[in-house]
Amino acid sequence: MMNAVTGAAIVGTGFMGRVHVDALRRLGVNVAGVVGSSRERAEAAGLAPAYDSFEAMLADTRVQAVHIATPNHLHHAQVKAAIAAGKHVVCEKPLAMSSEESADLLETARRSGLVHAVNHNLRFYPLVQHLHGVIADGGLGDIRLLSGHYLQDWLMRETDWNWRVDRSLGGALRAVGDIGSHWMDMTQFLTGLKITAVMADLARFIESRDSRDVETEDAATILLHYEGGARGAVVVSQVSPGRKNQLAFEIDGSKSSAAWSSESPDELWIGHGDRPSQLLPRDPNLLNDEGRAASFVPGGHVEGYADTFRALYAAIYAAIDAGRPGTNYPTFADGHDMMLVMDAITRSAGEGRWAHVQR
Numbered sequence: 001m002m003n004a005v006t007g008a009a010i011v012g013t014g015f016m017g018r019v020h021v022d023a024l025r026r027l028g029v030n031v032a033g034v035v036g037s038s039r040e041r042a043e044a045a046g047l048a049p050a051y052d053s054f055e056a057m058l059a060d061t062r063v064q065a066v067h068i069a070t071p072n073h074l075h076h077a078q079v080k081a082a083i084a085a086g087k088h089v090v091c092e093k094p095l096a097m098s099s100e101e102s103a104d105l106l107e108t109a110r111r112s113g114l115v116h117a118v119n120h121n122l123r124f125y126p127l128v129q130h131l132h133g134v135i136a137d138g139g140l141g142d143i144r145l146l147s148g149h150y151l152q153d154w155l156m157r158e159t160d161w162n163w164r165v166d167r168s169l170g171g172a173l174r175a176v177g178d179i180g181s182h183w184m185d186m187t188q189f190l191t192g193l194k195i196t197a198v199m200a201d202l203a204r205f206i207e208s209r210d211s212r213d214v215e216t217e218d219a220a221t222i223l224l225h226y227e228g229g230a231r232g233a234v235v236v237s238q239v240s241p242g243r244k245n246q247l248a249f250e251i252d253g254s255k256s257s258a259a260w261s262s263e264s265p266d267e268l269w270i271g272h273g274d275r276p277s278q279l280l281p282r283d284p285n286l287l288n289d290e291g292r293a294a295s296f297v298p299g300g301h302v303e304g305y306a307d308t309f310r311a312l313y314a315a316i317y318a319a320i321d322a323g324r325p326g327t328n329y330p331t332f333a334d335g336h337d338m339m340l341v342m343d344a345i346t347r348s349a350g351e352g353r354w355a356h357v358q359r
């Protein structure tokens with residue numbers, strides 16, 4: 001499907017490195033190699049040939065696109081260096097540690113003319129893409145209310161530790177930056193409405209993990225104002241027992257509503273007030289063009305998380321093959337926008353009042 005000369009390299013060989021490599025191979029993109037924290041670690045990951053160093057990867061002329069799948073504190077310097085070397089860049093979320101960094105990356109990327117994308121892959125669940133088209137066509141009417149949550153349980157114990165807990169590696173906002181950003185990006189994408197103001201309450205239930213003091217939040221409850229007067233409320237948590245990884249939303253419009261959960265991603269509930277509500281299965285024959293483009297297999301064959309990367313990269317690599325940025329995938333503009341929303345969340349939580357998103 002893809003241009004056979006396109007070559008990619010992946011930086012970071014953990015959870016995301018594995019998933020990026022897998023998705024690219026499914027698309028027929030040549031994975032020239034991977035960069036880890038050391039050559040030995042990259043080799044041990046067994047994903048693709050390991051480079052001696054990040055710089056050696058940048059010097060490889062077979063590599064047109066670089067995927068940054070490293071801890072957040074490394075994104076800014078690695079993206080800058082990749083763009084300076086003339087590579088298209090796909091960067092994991094959150095795009096950077098601060099809005100100053102993300103503004104710099106956005107400006108640098110725009111000036112370069114290269115393709116820049118931020119890895120908000122969850123937008124690419126087929127039914128989420130379908131709903132985007134439904135909302136754009138006025139299928140829900142005016143958007144009034146957005147509610148939902150993103151809940152996980154993998155940091156619920158005092159012994160649970162990960163680089164994300166350390167603000168110098170993951171950023172000042174942990175649960176919000178790591179998963180809340182996906183929920184807010186998804187609702188902005190679906191409705192086409194930007195978040196304009198927030199009232200945020202950040203909570204830390206575990207003050208010390210593995211004998212180390214913790215400065216980042218375990219959970220957050222956030223009220224949201226969207227453009228056009230829509231209201232939202234989201235709960236974000238990494239300490240919710242039994243919730244492995246559930247992003248759920250409901251969007252209520254003046255005509256109809258829609259609800260979806262990432263733990264049942266092949267079902268979309270469409271609510272009506274004046275006739276029976278509907279449960280739409282992910283059957284490409286029943287979806288609009290956007291939903292069909294993101295689907296890989298026929299209905300009844302469940303698609304999931306790893307498939308969203310394939311669908312996202314199909315859009316990004318079409319732009320890379322065309323040699324210029326496209327419009328149908330999340331870019332550094334979206335990544336920077338989310339950092340501005342997170343700035344407002346930090347301000348609101350610190351001051352105990354509503355804060356406007358300063359764009």
Ligand SMILES: NC(=O)c1ccc[n+]([C@@H]2O[C@H](COP(=O)([O-])OP(=O)(O)OC[C@H]3O[C@@H](n4cnc5c(N)ncnc54)[C@H](O)[C@@H]3O)[C@@H](O)[C@H]2O)c1
Nearest residue numbers: 012013014015016017035036037069070071072092093094
């Ligand atoms: N889009 C999503 O759904 C999603 C899911 C999980 C994580 N993420 C994001 O992906 C990024 C990576 O997260 P992860 O869960 O894969 O973390 P991870 O800890 O599993 O992997 C990080 C990898 O980076 C490597 N690394 C560390 N320093 C390095 C360096 N200097 N050069 C090269 N490699 C280095 C580590 O050895 C490790 O292999 C983060 O930004 C995270 O927010 C996104």
